[in-house]
Each structure stands twice: as structure tokens, then as C-alpha cells.
Amino acid sequence: xxxxxxxxxxxxxxxxxxxxxxxxxxxxxxxxxxxxxxxxxxxxxxxxxxxxxxxxxxxxxxxxxxxxxxxxxxxxxxxxxxxxxxxxxxxxxxxxxxxxxxxxxxxxxxxxxxxxxxxxxxxxxxxxxxxxxxxxxxxxxxxxxxxxxxxxxxxxxxxxxxxxxxxxxxxxxxxxxxxxxxxxxxxxxxxxxxxxxxxxxxxxxxxxxxxxxxxxxxxxxxxxxxxxxxxxxxxxxxxxxxxxxxxxxxxxxxxxxxxxxxxxxxxxxxxxxxxxxxxxxxxxxxxxxxxxxxxxxxxxxxxxxxxxxxxxxxxxxxxxxxxxxxxxxxxxxxxxxxxxxxxxxxxxxxxxxxxxxxxxxxxxxxxxxxxxxxxxxxxxxxxxxxxxxxxxxxxxxxxxxxxxxxxxxxxxxxxxxxxxxxxxxxxxxxxxxxxxxxxxxxxxx
Amino acid sequence: xxxxxxxxxxxxxxxxxxxxxxxxxxxxxxxxxxxxxxxxxxxxxxxxxxxxxxxxxxxxxxxxxxxxxxxxxxxxxxxxxxxxxxxxxxxxxxxxxxxxxxxxxxxxxxxxxxxxxxxxxxxxxxxxxxxxxxxxxxxxxxxxxxxxxxxxxxxxxxxxxxxxxxxxxxxxxxxxxxxxxxxxxxxxxxxxxxxxxxxxxx
Ligand SMILES: Cc1cc2nc3c(=O)[nH]c(=O)nc-3n(C[C@H](O)[C@H](O)[C@H](O)COP(=O)(O)O)c2cc1C
Ligand SMILES: Cc1cc2nc3c(=O)[nH]c(=O)nc-3n(C[C@H](O)[C@H](O)[C@H](O)COP(=O)(O)O)c2cc1C
Numbered sequence: 001x002x003x004x005x006x007x008x009x010x011x012x013x014x015x016x017x018x019x020x021x022x023x024x025x026x027x028x029x030x031x032x033x034x035x036x037x038x039x040x041x042x043x044x045x046x047x048x049x050x051x052x053x054x055x056x057x058x059x060x061x062x063x064x065x066x067x068x069x070x071x072x073x074x075x076x077x078x079x080x081x082x083x084x085x086x087x088x089x090x091x092x093x094x095x096x097x098x099x100x101x102x103x104x105x106x107x108x109x110x111x112x113x114x115x116x117x118x119x120x121x122x123x124x125x126x127x128x129x130x131x132x133x134x135x136x137x138x139x140x141x142x143x144x145x146x147x148x149x150x151x152x153x154x155x156x157x158x159x160x161x162x163x164x165x166x167x168x169x170x171x172x173x174x175x176x177x178x179x180x181x182x183x184x185x186x187x188x189x190x191x192x193x194x195x196x197x198x199x200x201x202x203x204x205x206x207x208x209x210x211x212x213x214x215x216x217x218x219x220x221x222x223x224x225x226x227x228x229x230x231x232x233x234x235x236x237x238x239x240x241x242x243x244x245x246x247x248x249x250x251x252x253x254x255x256x257x258x259x260x261x262x263x264x265x266x267x268x269x270x271x272x273x274x275x276x277x278x279x280x281x282x283x284x285x286x287x288x289x290x291x292x293x294x295x296x297x298x299x300x301x302x303x304x305x306x307x308x309x310x311x312x313x314x315x316x317x318x319x320x321x322x323x324x325x326x327x328x329x330x331x332x333x334x335x336x337x338x339x340x341x342x343x344x345x346x347x348x349x350x351x352x353x354x355x356x357x358x359x360x361x362x363x364x365x366x367x368x369x370x371x372x373x374x375x376x377x378x379x380x381x382x383x384x385x386x387x388x389x390x391x392x393x394x395x396x397x398x399x400x401x402x403x404x405x406x407x408x409x410x411x412x413x414x415x416x417x418x419x420x421x422x423x424x425x426x427x428x429x430x431x432x433x434x435x436x437x438x439x440x441x442x443x444x445x
Numbered sequence: 446x447x448x449x450x451x452x453x454x455x456x457x458x459x460x461x462x463x464x465x466x467x468x469x470x471x472x473x474x475x476x477x478x479x480x481x482x483x484x485x486x487x488x489x490x491x492x493x494x495x496x497x498x499x500x501x502x503x504x505x506x507x508x509x510x511x512x513x514x515x516x517x518x519x520x521x522x523x524x525x526x527x528x529x530x531x532x533x534x535x536x537x538x539x540x541x542x543x544x545x546x547x548x549x550x551x552x553x554x555x556x557x558x559x560x561x562x563x564x565x566x567x568x569x570x571x572x573x574x575x576x577x578x579x580x581x582x583x584x585x586x587x588x589x590x591x592x593x594x595x596x597x598x599x600x601x602x603x604x605x606x607x608x609x610x611x612x613x614x615x616x617x618x619x620x621x622x623x624x625x626x627x628x629x630x631x632x633x634x635x636x637x638x639x640x641x642x643x644x645x646x647x
Contacts, residue, residue, distance in 0.1 A: 010491075010492070011489055011490075011491045012491045012492040012493075013491075013494065014494070043489075044456065044489055044528060044529055044532065045522075045527070045528050045529065046456045046457065046485075046529070047455070047456075047457040048456075048457045048458035048459065077490075077531075077535050078531075078534060078535065078538055078571045078574040078576060078577055079570050079571060079573070079574035080525075080531065080567065080570065080571050080574075081531075082490065082531075082535070083489065083490055083528045083529070083531040083532030083535055084489050084490065084491070084528075084532075086522075086523075086525070086527075086528035086531055087489070087528035087529075087532075089523060089528075090522050090523060090527070090528055093522075093523050118570070122525065122567065122570075125524055125525065125563075126523045126524060126525050128524075129523040129524035129525075131523055132523050
């Protein structure tokens with residue numbers, strides 16, 4: 001389902017435009033996933049007091065970048081849009097341009113019978129200026145005039161014809177979003193610039209070492225006088241010795257890998273021998289550029305995923321990697337890491353088997369797995385169904401394991417969507433055994 | 446001598462629009478008294494339910510009301526007037542109406558070659574809306590493009606053609622102010638209409 005964000009152009013306590021967006025979000029939740037973004041904390045735009053890096057603007061930047069499309073609901077003040085909305089747009093066209101190329105739909109509500117018509121026209125002109133560069137859906141003007149009488153006591157639109165027209169408009173917008181984004185995907189070649197050989201440096205790069213060396217860790221530790229053993233490290237939030245930190249990380253119920261924003265593989269929690277790991281890692285590979293850990297053919301796919309994480313197109317890329325038999329459901333998660341300013345700092349890859357969790361849940365709630373007759377092919381990987389996901393092949397991306405272990409059993413199912421028969425299921429309440437199916441888990445524990 | 450309020454349409458520290466108004470203040474000192482008005486620091490307009498307008502806004506409104514005319518110099522952000530100027534005008538039309546029938550001259554300066562043509566059209570549309578109803582000087586535009594290069598070290602306009610054009614427009618504005626003073630027949634009715642216009646009761 002399309003992931004959209006909505007902005008109501010008001011910072012007043014009460015706003016019919018916000019109400020309209022909420023109505024759209026709840027009433028058409030079968031068509032779109034609409035998240036409403038707050039603009040209350042965005043400061044007045046000021047060219048000489050740049051607050052682009054502040055939380056409020058960065059929040060919008062992140063949310064808009066990740067969204068498939070944007071809906072703006074605009075009030076009308078003095079025949080134009082509100083200053084609060086204009087200020088947001090100015091921040092988003094100054095040092096950053098998250099709306100550029102974004103499919104966008106304008107709706108609006110006003111007290112008057114003109115229903116924000118002038119503000120909408122004005123907003124269209126603003127959004128199409130080069131610094132903003134949004135792709136505004138043509139036609140399909142949705143004007144909600146006389147808005148004070150438009151909603152019932154439950155904040156639902158009263159008039160069925162209005163709801164019908166709104167639904168039609170939203171339906172057209174979903175088509176519009178898909179068309180524009182498929183054009184954008186073809187145009188976005190930025191991923192090709194991802195350097196998996198880590199030729200560059202970032203502020204944390206330990207310079208002057210051979211990244212390919214088997215003893216890179218020892219060399220790097222010596223060079224930086226790295227804390228170790230009983231040395232204390234201050235963390236957010238706590239203080240641990242390096243030993244304690246190791247015990248902690250090595251007892252995590254998942255395999256953790258750290259790749260920095262220079263695409264250098266710096267760390268993994270070394271708990272097992274490579275042959276026992278879900279995604280094999282060897283002690284010698286710490287320090288390697290990411291290209292070392294992947295077969296050549298896989299490089300473009302890895303580049304695409306890294307690019308998506310770096311540019312904020314997604315913060316979490318999920319990849320089911322079947323092939324270890326029906327008793328395992330291995331997931332590779334690629335989580336973008338950010339510093340306090342929201343800057344991209346690399347990837348936290350965590351790999352785990354979901355099956356024990358699913359089994360535990362079923363057992364303790366008295367349920368069984370059953371096939372969903374309505375399941376679509378991408379039901380499982382749905383959350384990650386971005387363009388790159390469709391292109392990426394599982395063991396390409398998780399390639400760190402490809403050159404080490406278990407390449408033998410290549411599954412015949414659709415690898416990307418993970419829609420193998422065993423995965424294509426949904427839990428359905430079955431006849432409770434001895435426990436109440438809902439409270440069962442707590443009753444037993 | 447006419448007394449004009451000159452609104453700097455931005456909160457930017459180094460504004461060429463402010464420079465332009467400062468130039469006019471100095472250059473036309475013999476013709477009119479021009480007082481610059483800053484709009485920086487007003488709270489974001491949030492349509493407060495208690496209808497309270499900040500004291501800074503009522504002060505501004507009083508000055509505008511007392512003035513013979515208003516000059517607004519607007520930058521252009523995203524093909525329109527800056528949010529900070531729109532914000533000031535929202536406050537200045539929220540249960541107070543200092544702009545009704547007030548003669549206004551719109552000018553603007555931009556870095557590029559177009560000189561805020563679109564922002565000025567936008568501002569014209571705003572000032573023409575029911576709660577502002579200003580008397581905007583018709584059929585005139587002063588567009589100062591390449592504004593970063595437009596002034597010398599003493600703050601004077603470099604381009605003689607531009608200077609002559611501004612001189613002419615300013616003289617016209619003074620005439621326009623005089624004419625507008627005679628267009629008072631409907632003023633009482635318009636002012637009453639605006640006071641009666643209450644969005645809350647629509
Ligand atoms: C200063 C001010 C100016 C307004 N100007 C207009 C206007 O030009 N046209 C209009 O339809 N409503 C105008 N309104 C009324 C409403 O604020 C407007 O209809 C708005 O779109 C309602 O949406 P909201 O509930 O989301 O704020 C104005 C209100 C204020 C306070
Ligand atoms: C967010 C933003 C958007 C801008 N958009 C425009 C524009 O659409 N047209 C233009 O001529 N200049 C644009 N500019 C550039 C200048 O700020 C503009 O030319 C302005 O009028 C200069 O006025 P000032 O010197 O008084 O600040 C933009 C600047 C910013 C920060």
C-alpha cells in the first residue's frame with residue numbers, strides 16, 4: 001500500500017483542514033496509508049538564521065523523503081495560503097529539497113463557499129517553483145466550502161456525494177503517485193555513486209591501514225590506542241567496560257554487523273564459528289570495504305540498498321532469505337544509523353531467525369498457522385516493497401554470507417517476496433487449547 | 446509632507462529590500478517622511494480563539510492607520526511573498542483592519558533578473574482580499590533585479606534608468622495618495638463591511 005504523508009496548513013488549535021486529513025486517513029485506510037505530520041514546531045523561515053538541521057525541519061525532511069507521495073490540505077487566509085504553511089515550504093526549498101519530484105495532491109477547506117480555491121491555485125504555483133519542484137496532480141480540485149457545516153459530530157463528512165468524489169480523487173492520486181514514482185525510479189541513478197570499495201574517508205575512518213588485512217582489527221586498535229578489556233567507555237546511557245560491552249553484544253539474540261557511512265565493514269558480534277552463523281562472517285573480514293564481502297554480480301544491488309538508506313528513502317530495509325529449510329525463517333534487516341543531527345552514519349545489519357518467535361507465540365496463544373487464501377504475492381515482504389527490493393536478490397544483498405557458507409541450497413521460490421508456501425500464511429485464531437487465546441501468554445508465564 | 450510607513454518584507458539580516466527602502470528614505474527625504482517598519486519576531490499566526498493580537502501588531506496597526514500611505518518592499522521566495530510577510534498581514538487583518546482604503550505602493554528586489562514580479566503579483570492579490578482591501582497603486586511595478594549588485598558603497602542605486610523610474614513612480618504614488626484621499630465616499634461603508642465580515646459567522 002502506498003505510504004503517504006499529509007500536512008494541514010494550520011497551527012491553530014482547531015482546524016477543519018486537519019479534520020479533513022484525519023477523515024481521509026481513517027476513511028480510506030484501505031486505499032492509502034496516510035500519516036499526518038505536525039508543523040506546529042517549525043519556526044518562521046529566516047534566511048539568516050538557518051534551522052534546516054533542527055529537529056522540526058529534519059523530521060519533515062525525513063518523513064517526506066521516505067513517503068511515496070504527499071497530500072497538503074490548505075486553509076485560505078487573505079486569498080492565499082497560511083504563513084505557517086508557506087514557512088514550511090520555504091525551509092523545504094532552501095538548503096534541502098525533499099519535495100523535489102514528489103507526487104503531491106492539494107485539497108482544501110474554507111468557511112466560505114469558494115472553499116480555498118484561491119489558496120489552492122496559489123499553492124500550486126508555489127509548489128511548482130524551481131526550489132520546491134513538487135509534481136502536483138493536475139485537475140481533480142477538491143474544494144470543501146462552507147466547511148463549518150460539512151462534518152457531523154463524529155468528524156465524518158456528511159455528504160455522500162462529497163465522500164464519493166473524494167474517494168475518486170484519492171484513487172486517481174494513487175495512480176498518479178505510481179506513474180510519477182516509476183518515472184523517478186528510472187531517473188534516479190544516484191545509487192551508482194555508492195563506493196563499496198570505500199576509497200573515500202569519513203571523520204571516523206582510521207587512516208593509513210590496509211583495510212583488506214586479516215589483522216586489521218589489531219592494527220587499528222594499536223593505531224588508535226583503542227580502549228579494551230577493563231577500560232571504561234561512556235555510552236548513551238551508561239558506563240561499561242569494553243569486556244562488559246562485548247558480553248552484552250555477544251549475547252544479543254541476533255547476528256550484528258556494523259558498516260559505517262564510508263561503506264566499510266567495521267564490526268560483527270563474534271559469537272560463533274562462521275559455519276554456524278546465519279550470515280557467515282570471519283574474523284579477518286572486519287575492516288574490509290563492503291565490496292570484499294560481496295560477489296561482483298551482487299554489487300549493484302548492494303549499492304541500491306545502501307543508497308536508499310543513505311538518502312532516507314527508507315530507514316529499514318527488510319530481506320527474507322529463505323533456503324535453510326522449513327524450520328527457519330531468516331530475516332536480514334538493514335537499519336540506517338543516524339547521528340544527533342540526523343546525518344547518515346552507516347548500517348546496522350541484524351540477522352535472525354523469526355521461526356522460534358512465531359512458534360513461541362502460537363504455542364502460548366493457542367493458535368496455529370493457516371494459509372491465507374487471499375494472500376498476495378508480496379504479502380510477506382510488503383513493508384519493503386520499494387523498487388530496489390524488487391530488483392535485489394536476497395543473497396546478493398546479504399552477500400557477506402554468499403562467499404562463505406551455505407550457497408548450496410538455492411530455494412526455488414520467489415526469493416525476493418519470500419512468498420514460499422510456508423511463508424505465505426497468517427495467524428488465525430484456532431480453537432483455544434487449555435489457555436485463553438488472547439490472555440494466554442500472560443496466564444502461562 | 447506625507448508620512449509613509451515602509452514595510453521591510455523580510456526578517457533577513459542582510460536584505461537588499463531593506464537597502465532599497467533605506468535608499469528611498471534618504472533619497473526622498475525632502476518629499477516625504479518615510480519610517481521603516483520591521484516585521485521580524487512576530488509569533489506565527491495561529492488564529493487564536495481568544496482573538497488576542499500581540500501588542501507589537503497593534504503598535505504596527507496604529508502606525509499604519511496614522512500614515513498617509515504604505516510602501517512594501519518584498520523579496521521573492523518560491524515565486525511568492527515570504528512567509529514572514531504573509532504572517533504580518535494575517536495578524537494585521539485579524540479583527541483589526543488598518544489597511545482598509547490605505548494607499549499602498551508595492552516594490553521588490555531579487556537576486557535574479559526578474560526582480561520579484563511573481564511575489565508582487567501575489568502580494569497584490571493578498572492586499573486586495575476582503576479583510577485588507579488596500580488601495581494598491583494600479584498599473585505600476587518597480588522590479589529591482591540583480592539586487593546584490595544594485596547599490597554602491599554609500600547605498601545609492603547604481604543604475605540611472607532605475608533611479609529615474611523610481612523617482613517617477615514615487616511622485617506618482619504621492620499623487621495617488623492625494624487622489625485616494627478624495628475617494629472617501631464609500632469609506633465608511635467599506636470599513637463597516639469589513640468590521641461586519643466575520644469569518645466565524647459565515
Ligand atoms: C486573517 C484571516 C483571513 C481569512 N481569509 C480568508 C479568505 O480569504 N478566504 C476564505 O475562504 N476564508 C478566509 N478565512 C477564514 C478561515 O480561516 C478559512 O476559511 C480556513 O480555510 C479554514 O480552515 P481551517 O479550519 O483549517 O483553519 C480567514 C481567516 C482569517 C483568520
Ligand atoms: C527559500 C528561498 C526561495 C527563493 N525563491 C526565489 C524565487 O522564487 N525567485 C527569486 O527571484 N529569488 C528567490 N530567492 C532568492 C532571494 O532570496 C530573492 O531574490 C530575494 O528577493 C532577495 O531579497 P533580500 O535581499 O531582501 O533578502 C529565494 C530564496 C530563498 C531563501
